[in-house]
Amino acid sequence: MDEEYDVIVLGTGLTECILSGLLSVEGKKVLHMDRNDYYGGDSASLNLTQLYRKFRPDQTPPEELGRDRDYAVDLVPKFIIASGELTKILVHTDVTRYLEFKQIAGSFVYRDGKISKVPSTEMEAVKSPLMGLFEKRRAKKFFEFLQNWKDDDPTTHQGINLDTDSMKAVYEKFGLEAGTQDFIGHAMALYLDDDYITKPARPAYNRIVLYTSSMARYGKSPYIYPLYGLGELPQSFARLSAIYGGTYMLDKPIEKIVTSPDGKFVGVTSGGETVKAKQVIGDPSYFLSADDGKIRVLEEGKVVRAICLLKHPIPGTDDSDSCQIIIPQNQVGRRNDIYIAMVSSTHNVCAKDVYVAIVSTIVETSAPENEIQPGLRLLGPIYDKFVEIKPLYTHTSDGKADNIFITSSYDATSHFETVVDDVHDVWNRVVGKELVLKKRDLEVQE
Amino acid sequence: MSKQYQFKLVLLGESAVGKSSLVLRFVKDQFDDYRESTIGAAFLTQTVTLDDQTTVKFEIWDTAGQERYKSLAPMYYRNANCAVVVYDITQSSSLEKARTWIRELQRQADPNIVIALCGNKTDLAARRQVSQEEAKKYAEEEGLMWAETSAKTGEGVTEVFTAIAKKLPLTASPAARPGAGARASPGARQGVDLNKQTTAQGQNEACNC
Numbered sequence: 298m299d300e301e302y303d304v305i306v307l308g309t310g311l312t313e314c315i316l317s318g319l320l321s322v323e324g325k326k327v328l329h330m331d332r333n334d335y336y337g338g339d340s341a342s343l344n345l346t347q348l349y350r351k352f353r354p355d356q357t358p359p360e361e362l363g364r365d366r367d368y369a370v371d372l373v374p375k376f377i378i379a380s381g382e383l384t385k386i387l388v389h390t391d392v393t394r395y396l397e398f399k400q401i402a403g404s405f406v407y408r409d410g411k412i413s414k415v416p417s418t419e420m421e422a423v424k425s426p427l428m429g430l431f432e433k434r435r436a437k438k439f440f441e442f443l444q445n446w447k448d449d450d451p452t453t454h455q456g457i458n459l460d461t462d463s464m465k466a467v468y469e470k471f472g473l474e475a476g477t478q479d480f481i482g483h484a485m486a487l488y489l490d491d492d493y494i495t496k497p498a499r500p501a502y503n504r505i506v507l508y509t510s511s512m513a514r515y516g517k518s519p520y521i522y523p524l525y526g527l528g529e530l531p532q533s534f535a536r537l538s539a540i541y542g543g544t545y546m547l548d549k550p551i552e553k554i555v556t557s558p559d560g561k562f563v564g565v566t567s568g569g570e571t572v573k574a575k576q577v578i579g580d581p582s583y584f585l586s587a588d589d590g591k592i593r594v595l596e597e598g599k600v601v602r603a604i605c606l607l608k609h610p611i612p613g614t615d616d617s618d619s620c621q622i623i624i625p626q627n628q629v630g631r632r633n634d635i636y637i638a639m640v641s642s643t644h645n646v647c648a649k650d651v652y653v654a655i656v657s658t659i660v661e662t663s664a665p666e667n668e669i670q671p672g673l674r675l676l677g678p679i680y681d682k683f684v685e686i687k688p689l690y691t692h693t694s695d696g697k698a699d700n701i702f703i704t705s706s707y708d709a710t711s712h713f714e715t716v717v718d719d720v721h722d723v724w725n726r727v728v729g730k731e732l733v734l735k736k737r738d739l740e741v742q743e
Numbered sequence: 744m745s746k747q748y749q750f751k752l753v754l755l756g757e758s759a760v761g762k763s764s765l766v767l768r769f770v771k772d773q774f775d776d777y778r779e780s781t782i783g784a785a786f787l788t789q790t791v792t793l794d795d796q797t798t799v800k801f802e803i804w805d806t807a808g809q810e811r812y813k814s815l816a817p818m819y820y821r822n823a824n825c826a827v828v829v830y831d832i833t834q835s836s837s838l839e840k841a842r843t844w845i846r847e848l849q850r851q852a853d854p855n856i857v858i859a860l861c862g863n864k865t866d867l868a869a870r871r872q873v874s875q876e877e878a879k880k881y882a883e884e885e886g887l888m889w890a891e892t893s894a895k896t897g898e899g900v901t902e903v904f905t906a907i908a909k910k911l912p913l914t915a916s917p918a919a920r921p922g923a924g925a926r927a928s929p930g931a932r933q934g935v936d937l938n939k940q941t942t943a944q945g946q947n948e949a950c951n952c
Contacts, residue, residue: 398935400935524934536816539807539808
């Protein structure tokens with residue numbers, strides 16, 4: 298530990314591992330540490346022993362759940378949106394060679410007390426109970442408008458300006474009902490609340506296009522998922538980093554972030570030893586308290602997540618081996634949507650005939666567990682449930698002044714696009730220029 | 744009809760026992776005296792011909808240095824069909840370390856994994872600290888294959904990998920084998936292939952308009 302590094306990275310969550318991998322490829326000398334003895338931080342996938350150690354340290358997992366090693370239970374309920382930015386990073390960095398992906402079987406939306414499949418084909422759309430016949434025609438016109446939109450061809454704009462007109466104006470132009478707006482805004486544009494409606498329509502347009510192009514890519518749902526759980530993602534980027542010279546240390550409690558008298562980052566103390574580096578990047582949990590009294594992270598809100606083990610697929614999903622269910626806020630009188638993400642042994646994350654569903658939402662009251670009841674009720678009998686209320690942290694400064702760069706917590710969105718935004722943001726702050734993804738040279742030799 | 748079987752092989756062992764050198768010798772028939780730690784190349788493949796009909800392709804995973812501070816990821820062991828656990832015959836402590844790795848493999852890897860214990864650096868036999876008898880006895884007790892090699896001279900290197908190839912169960916059809924085999928050849932993947940879909944994307948979009 299007597300060497301000096303360019304960058305010390307604290308925490309092996311996906312954000313930190315992508316950054317570590319990209320920095321190593323760039324030639325930076327990286328030391329990557331984690332207080333846990335496993336990879337992944339808050340985006341880890343845990344085996345049964347680890348899961349119980351985290352949530353119920355005084356209990357051992359029941360034997361009937363099967364072998365410990367068959368489990369990889371995600372801590373965050375997220376999927377990879379097929380045409381999104383994370384997919385691009387996976388392909389560009391070539392870490393796909395360590396990973397294998399499967400589709401998520403279906404996406405569902407809750408409406409008027411029951412769940413229906415978000416149509417993935419025109420056939421399904423025609424049959425879908427989500428809209429009446431006339432509404433379907435109006436919706437068809439709306440989607441044709443979005444699909445045909447070309448920025449440089451005003452004849453495709455139908456009098457709408459995506460950058461100045463609100464999404465409300467667009468919905469109204471096509472005469473879409475409130476229920477359809479809910480469906481489009483929440484199940485396709487994946488907005489967690491309704492704030493977007495009064496804002497310019499461009500971001501919503503981009504989100505709907507991302508959704509439909511992702512849906513078109515593999516067919517069943519817009520999502521893909523890595524076999525053996527989301528925890529494989531940070532591991533694969535950690536391997537990328539290690540291959541390019543990154544040093545890895547797990548099980549290293551961090552005692553202190555050392556700063557100089559003028560407040561600049563000096564090094565990190567672990568096990569009584571201080572390692573020096575020019576810069577430090579870390580997840581917010583490593584900066585909750587600072588010896589210099591400086592407040593570096595702020596709580597922005599909380600997410601409640603209930604990891605539920607089931608012995609059956611979720612009722613009403615055609616026995617799907619995996620799915621997402623969105624409960625739009627309007628449907629249950631909330632401000633934020635409730636999400637359910639379910640995976641199963643098809644994805645090598647649990648024993649056969651076990652299903653792992655995570656119900657989550659942004660906390661709005663002082664009784665978060667009650668807030669997810671509408672989601673829990675959809676699951677049928679719950680074999681076991683692990684509830685976690687996680688603060689969402691944001692950093693107070695961009696880190697350029699003190700060389701301390703803090704990533705963001707994993708938010709309540711259903712995919713990793715905001716994680717990639719965070720990667721770009723941190724990269725920009727750390728390196729001082731935009732992240733440009735270069736295809737890395739292949740090293741496979743025949 | 745000839746058949747090619749593909750297997751994931753992982754390397755384990757203390758730092759500086761010659762894991763990467765062993766692979767470099769096997770794959771490229773090269774040796775570098777001043778090779779330091781493993782950087783940049785941690786994914787190599789090499790094919791062993793067993794007979795006219797059968798070839799075995801190894802997809803070899805190097806530790807990339809992640810063994811140093813207890814930080815090898817579960818992903819490393821996942822679906823490994825075989826492992827070469829290397830020790831340095833001039834360092835008795837490295838055999839102790841090899842035992843730890845073997846216990847780790849027995850805990851984390853597939854129960855049917857084929858493990859070869861490999862004493863490297865026979866070119867330095869004058870400084871030998873680990874006797875052949877001791878290592879061999881341990882290997883027999885644990886049901887491991889055992890051999891000695893010199894990555895520097897090449898002695899015994901190909902033989903170890905060929906012996907492993909012979910010991911691997913070639914009963915399952917190549918495509919049906921889980922893990923490594925399926926991963927390295929896109930055609931055999933069960934899941935979705937991101938790389939493939941990227942190139943096909945243009946077509947996809949055209950169809951959906």
